[in-house]
Amino acid sequence: MSCACASDPKNQIKLVDIIKHTNEIYSFNFTSPEIDQWHEGDSSKLFLKVGNQEIGKKFSYASLPSESKIRFTTRIKTKRSEYKDYMSRLAVGDVLEITAPSGNFKLLRHNRPLFMLSNGVGIAAIRSLVKAYSNDGYGIPELVQLNVDADGNIYKDEFEAMNFNLSTFVSLYTLNRKSFYQTMDSELQRLLMKYVDTPYIYVVGSDNFVEDVIIYLKEMGILDEDIITDGHRHNGGSCGCSEHEGCGCGSNLIKTFASL
Known part of the structure; x- marks a missing residue:
């Protein structure tokens, strides 16, 4: 099943660098002619063509606009989904699509630590x-x-x-x-x-x-x-990722914890 956000407006990004932090953890740096502003804690859906389906997963921005790059950091295991396998084969110069940055995971400046x-x-x-x-x-x-x-x-x-x-x-x-x-x-x-x-x-x-x-x-x-x-909400509803597959950035908050 394709992502529920597949119909959202998309923006092009170009892969300019890949950083290998560990054997399983990578950062992908992109530039974009269409996205030059976002806030700390924002995230976007990154769309990849997996088989004959377009699948989008949510990634948090690890960078700020002042760094002139869009960075997504993720874990790619040896045993991985088709989506992550596709990510492992990305090369510098590849052009992908993402949704516009959004989110509510912001710094609170209320004079509290x-x-x-x-x-x-x-x-x-x-x-x-x-x-x-x-x-x-x-x-x-x-x-x-x-x-x-x-x-x-x-x-x-x-x-x-x-x-x-x-x-x-x-x-x-x-x-x-x-x-x-x-x-x-x-x-x-x-x-x-x-x-x-x-x-x-x-x-x-x-x-x-x-x-x-x-x-x-x-x-x-x-x-x-x-x-x-970061509840990974999208326009007031679920981001559309399955609980089994999870989201891309490590913040797989598909559940709501208000009742705990």
């Missing part, structure tokens, strides 16, 4: 938020990002350089869930003691990760309104 939790390539969406914050920290006294990934520390070197140059930014990585929760507890307690207001907590990653983290945060007394997720 931000705590960003992600797993795996969910860090792609976090990168654009961190870059926007490093460019303009107005209304955000401190930003902490914490990622868990057993296979590699995506963007770790870049974030460490920001950590060194920006005293109000903290970047942390863990290799397993146990260490992740221990670090999250420690940082959350530090932020709660340092600031009058509870931090806004951003959560992005696989379905299981997001669900587990939200349950954990609620058990700690964190309110719904202080938890920010």
